[in-house]
Amino acid sequence: MVLQVTAAAGDPREAAADLLAVPVFKGGIGGPGAAPVLAALGLDAFPVTPDFRGDIGQHLLVTAPGLTAKGVLLVGLGRMDATDPERLRRAAGVAARAARGVERVATTLAEVHANTDAIAAIAEGFQLGAHTDRRFKSADEDAPRLREVVVLVPSSRLTDARAAIEGAERYARATCLARDLVNTPPDRKRPPDLAAAVRRLLAGACDVTVRDEAALAQQGFGGLLAVGRGSSAPPRLVELRYRPPSPVGHVVLVGKGITFDSGGLSLKRGNHMDWMKADMAGAAAVAGVLSAVADLGVRVQVTGLLALAENLPGGDAQRPGDVVTIHGGTTVEVQDTDAEGRLVLADALDYAVGLKPDAIVDLATLTGGAITAVGQFAAAVMSNDDDLCEALRAAAAVAGESLWPLPLWPDLRRFLDTPVADLNNVGDGGGGSSIIGGLFLERFVGEVPWAHLDIAGPAWTPAELAAHYLPPGGTGYGVRTLLAWLERRAS
Structure with missing residues (x-):
């Protein structure tokens, strides 16, 4: 199955998706797109647990009434002051693996660093994280269902975002x-x-x-x-x-x-x-x-x-x-x-x-x-x-x-x-x-x-x-x- 990654403008609260992937920094501090989720939960910050502290590699699935998305995937990004695109690539990979059982994901990860390098890293991370090799399975009931990822960006950045995603997909396909x-x-x-x-x-x-x-x-x-x-x-x-x-x-x-x-x-x-x-x-x-x-x-x-x-x-x-x-x-x-x-x-x-x-x-x-x-x-x-x-x-x-x-x-x-x-x-x-x-x-x-x-x-x-x-x-x-x-x- 080929994963399609696209860019779109829109309010994350109204994203029509099975999951809304939202970044969370170390200590439970919400990143871009987290405010409506926190508001729906009646919280100022996400609770820190032994299994989810907002570290890179961690994720947590929650429900947030009032959002169009059926569920919210909190994705750890580590320290708030870090700037390297690799953490976004890894966070997107974590999200892709966690979302294998759904068909459509929207994400606000691109707003952590508002540049095309960040968008390219996110697109690569989703493509590479979703990739599985199932050519030799005679029965494939547990095959991943994820088909589409929508990267939410402001309308002013749509053209640049789409170009960045296109280049990233070529890198990912070659990999x-x-x-x-x-x-x-x-x-x-x-x-x-x-x-x-x-x-x-x-x-x-x-x-x-x-x-x-x-x-x-x-x-x-x-x-x-x-x-x-x-x-x-x-x-x-x-x-x-x-x-x-x-x-x-x-x-x-x-x-x-x-x-x-x-x-x-x-x-x-x-x-x-x-x-x-x-x-x-x-x-x-x-x-x-x-x-x-x-x-x-x-x-x-x-x-x-x-x-x-x-x-x-x-x-x-x-x-x-x-x-x-x-x-x-x-x-x-x-x-x-x-x-x-x-x-x-x-x-x-x-x-x-x-x-x-x-x-x-x-x-x-x-x-x-x-x-x-x-x-x-x-x-x-x-x-x-x-x-x-x-x-x-x-x-x-x-x-x-x-x-x-x-x-x-x-x-x-x-x-x-x-x-x-x-x-x-x-x-x-x-x-x-x-x-x-x-x-x-x-x-x-x-x-x-x-x-x-x-x-x-x-x-x-x-x-x-x-x-x-x-x-x-x-x-x-x-x-x-x-x-x-x-x-x-x-x-």
Whole structure:
């Protein structure tokens, strides 16, 4: 079901909706639109209880006689003096999840900060919070019913509000496309299947070329071929091309696309394998971005590279001790087949350099060390260019996606040395596994400004951590950050 978000002018007391979502600040202080609700309840402020104090993430359903809406949803916003749009995005996500059982919601959230950034954040929050993936349910009696959200604004702001909502919906659709790709079961998105799905989903949005195993062998993509050797489903390299009229520069986005990662012969433990269908979240994010750039009118030329392989044990699987020749000729000793993502990325990065872009950004669920370093909800960024790194972090702040820099310590490069080949694929012994992963990738980008986003944490939300607009499963992390970065880069 597609959620429709619209803007309208009107008195919240007369909003024809199943629920009127009203902001409440910490301590029970009513926000915009709360006055008629308080009056109907005969109160000056909302009562504070252990379950509802007005904090971000909290909500409370009440009835208020005299309002047209059938019920009122109080949505916590935290401190009254906070100004960041992210809290509105989260509040809208909370409201969307709480309103799953009704069809129509009206809200006064937009009046907390009377600007288009606030309206866009609210529209995104509702769209992302309402999104569920129910493609594989044989019976769906508990499917969400929410169909429409009306954002109440003064009539003088209607035009701007509608434009902000339109842009936000494009960001949200692209994010949800990435989520759905991540959530697709691994038996239904093996590399040839995923390549075909991306071709179908992005038809009309950009040009798509798919390299099969024969083309990969002919053109020397040894990393992809090595990782895919243990699987009966061969690897693919998907190239997505968007070129606007008179483009302002050229950017290449590279996504790790391991459609299922068992670890290969260096087999993972079972409890480390249960969410490994998400090991292609980087590729999913790149596909999401390319699905939206044309509709958004992005003025930057964008090429997306999805490096797709399935990492399984098998009679012909790559072995620890093998030497792989990456696209461009660099040789890598495989010391651990569970460090496979960097092999497929190395192929794609070397190829990307040959496209002569102004910048390269890769996204990958690369290391558990990134979760240790920056936590479940943030990605680590490593870059050879400070300006690029800061531009990505600024875009992430706008998108509400946490992104924290890690250094590419030169002293750790020695751990990639091996007497057998140009470098090894693990670099054990020096700690800093995420940084060593970044240092490995840096070897393949030459002098091109490049950033590596290790999204191992925020790409996937365990069910027990789902909250506000983050559902259990794939999150689509990185899509909104990269779209914001591309739009800012063009301007």
